[in-house]
Amino acid sequence: MSRATERSTITAVLRRIDLKVRFNQTLHHLSVATCLVLSALLLIEVAPLLVPVSVPPETLIVAAGSAAFLAFLIWSQVGGWRLERAAGVADQRAGLHDEIKSAYWFIRQDDSSPWVDLLVGRAAQTARRLDPRRLVPVTIPRRFGLALVLFGLLQVMALVPSDSPLLRFAAASDSTRFERAREAYADEIRDLIDGEGDELLDEDALALLEAALEELEAAETSFDDVLRDLREAQDELDEGNLEMAATRDALEELLQEFAGSNELAEFVDAMMNQNLSDAAEGLRDLSDQLGDLAPQDLAELGERLQDASQIDEPVIDELLEALREAADAISEDRLEDAKEALKRVAAALEEIAQRQARQEANNDASDAAEAMQEALAQQPGGSPGQAQAQIAQSQSVSGEQSDASAASPSSEVTRSEGSDGTQSGPAGNATGDPSGNELELGASTTLEAQLALEVIDGETPEFAEEERELDPEDLFQEASRQQSSIVQYSDVRAPSQYSQGSALNAERIPWRYRSLVKKYFLAIRPDERK
C-alpha cells in the first residue's frame, strides 16, 4: 500500500468520525436548546400565576430560540473538518494509545522517515479496522428526557381551567384577563354603592363612585382613570371626618358642663356612652318632666344650660342656640318655650347622630375605595407605571417630594389632601423634629412618624444645647419635645403657620389621625379668652 493511500485512508476514517461527532454534538445542542425553550415557555405559563408580570407571546420565545439555535449551529460548523479532534476521539474510544493522533500529526507535517512511515502504515491498518458507527454511536442525550418532562408539564398547564383560582393573578397578562379584572372591580364598586346605601353615602362621593363605575364599564377606559375617580371619591368620603371630630370634641366639652346635674343624669350617661339617640330621648323626657321640677332645681338646670350654651363651638351652633333659648325660657319661667327648646336640642342631637352614622358609612366606603386603589395600582394591564406615577404626582409637594418610596400607594400619611383642588407650597415640619436636626422648611414630612414619636413619653433625646440661642423654629421643636410650650404661641406661630398649612393642605392626613392632629394643634393654641 502506498504512502498516499495510507494517509488518505486515515483521513477518510477521521472524516467519518468527525461527522458522527458533529451529529452527536448537534443532538446535544438541540437538546439543550429544546430544554431552554421549553423552560422559557413553562416559565411564562407559571410566572403570571405567582407574580403579576406581563410575558412575551409564546411564538416569540419559540422563534427566538429557534433562531438562536440555528445561528449557533451555523457558527459551530464554520471552520471545516476537525480531524485532530476526530483522531483524539478515535484514540480515546478505541484505546489506541494516541496512535491515530500521532499518525495524523505526522501526516499534517508531511514528515517522511522510515519510522514515521511505519507509524502511519500501522495507523492506517488500525484505522481500517475502525468502525466509526460503533466508535461514535448516535447518542440521544438524556436532556431530551428532561425536554419530554417539560413538554408534559406544558400540556398539563394547558389543561388547567382558565377560571381556576390559580389564575387570579394572571388576570393582567392579556386583554381577556384585563377585562375580567375590570368586571371584578366594577362589581366591587357596585357592591360598595349598593351595600352602603344611597341614603348614607356622601352624595358627591356617591356621584364619583358612580362615575368610576361608569368608567369601568366603558371598555376604552384605563385603570388610571378609575384610580383617579376612586381617589377623588375617597377624598369626598373622608371630607366629613374633620367636622365629626370637632363635633365630638364640642359634645365632650358640653358634657363637662352638664356633669353632676341630677336632672341631666340620664342625658349625661347616654352621652358618655356616645349614644346620641338615647341622649336625645333623655332630653325629651326631661322636657316632659320640666313642670314637675322644684323651682330650685329648675333654676340650677337653667344655669347649667346657660353655661353650656356659652361654649365656643361653632360646629354645634344650632344645638347651642337651642340650649340658650331653653335656658332663657327657664329663667323667664316660660316652661312651654323651654320644653320646645329642649326638644330642638334633642332634634339637633339626633341630627348629629345621623351625620355620625353617615360618616362611619363613608369611612367604610373610603377604606374599601382605598383598598381598591392599591389593588388597581398593582394592575400591570392598567399601566401600573402610569398609575404609580400618577399617585407619586399627587403626593409630591410642589415638585420637591420626589422620593419614589414615598409614592407608594399604601403610604397613607404622605398622600396629598388636595381638598380645594390646589397643592400649594412645600410641606413643612409641622410637629417638630425630635432628632434635633435643623428644621427644613419646604421639606416633606412623614406626619405619622412624627406624631408617633411625640406621643411616646421619655423617648425624646436630651436637648444638650439648651444654652444655645434658639431660633423660633428650634423653640417650636423644643416645646414639642417637652409637651408644653415655653414660648408664646405668637412667637412660633408665624414660622410654623406656613408649615401647618402646608402639611394640612399638601399632605393627605388619614382620617383616623385627624383628631390626633387636631388635638395637637388645639393643645398648643393660645387661650383666646384670656
Place this chain on the structure above:
Amino acid sequence: MTTTQLDSIDSRVSEFTDQFQIVKEEISRVIVGNGEIIDGTLISLLSKGHVLLEGIPGIGKTKIVATVADVLHLAFSRIQFTPDLMPGDIVGSDVVHESDTGEKHLAFQKGPIFTNILLADEINRATPKTQSALLEAMQERSVTVGTTTHRLRPPFFVLATQNPLEMEGTYPLPEAQLDRFFYKLKIQYPEADHMHEIMDRTTRREEPEAGMVLDRDQILVMRDTARSVPIARSVQDYAIRLTLATHPDTPHAHPLTQRYARFGASPRGTQTLVIGGKVNALLNGRVHVSCEDIRAFMLPALRHRVLLNFEGEAERIDTDMILEAIMKDTPEPSE
C-alpha cells in the same frame, strides 16, 4: 520508502522488545519481584541515562545492580563510597612510570570509572568533592585529568545507591548531581510471597546465577532504536505541560507545587520523560509515544528533580504526592 526498510524497522522493534524481555527474565532468575526497578534500570541503560537507587539496607539494591551487570556483557566496576574517598580514587591519576630502559615519565592510571557499568555504592557517604568527580563523567561521558580529557567507552552506565535512613556522616547529593540521574528508583520492602521466594533462593547451597544475555553492540543498537521512535507534538506538549506544572513560579504550576516546591524539574526532566516514553512505547510494541508512556515513568523521572521548599520539608511532603497530583490534574491533549 521501501517495504524492506519498513520490515527492517519492524524487526528492530521486535528485537528490542524480545531482547529486553530476555534480559528482564534473566535478572528475574536472581532478583525476586522489583519488576519496576528492573524495568527502570534497563530503560535508563537504553536511554543513555544513569540510575540512583534508594532504599533501606538489605533489600537488594547492590544485588540488583550486580545482577544487571552480570547479564550484560560489559565491563563492571564497583566503588564503595566512603568519606575518605578521593576524586582521584575514582577517575584515576597520573603516576610516575619507569620504562624498561629506566626512563621515567608520567602515565595516566585509569580509575574504576573507566568501565561500562559503574556501581557507586552508598554514594552519599563520600564528600561532595568526590561526588562531583562523577559529574563530568555522567553527563559528558569523559574524564578530564590535568589538561587531558579521556573519553569513556560507551555504554557508560552509573548505578548509584544510597541509604535514606542513616543521615550521620552522609553528604546529600547536590541538586546538580541529582539532576544527572535519569531515574531515581525507590526500592520498597518485598511482599510476603516474594520473601518466601527470596528465602528459597538464597538459603540453599547453590544460589541462582544470571548468565550474560546482551552484549555491548546489542545495547548500542537498542539505544539507537529507542531514540528513533517518533513522538507527536501533542504528546510532547503533554510531557512539557507535566514538567511545567512542577515549576512553582509559573502560570502552569500546580497548586501543590506552588505551595510546597522550591524548584521544579529542568528541561532534562522533560527529556527523561520523552526518552523514557519512547523506550516504554517500544516495550509495548508501538512505534509512537503515547501519553500513557509519558506518565509510565514520570515518578522516577521527576521525583528527584522537584525540590521542596521549607513548608514542604516541614510537613514531610513526598514529591511523589505532588507528581501524582500533577498527573491526575493535567489533562491529556484531546486533539
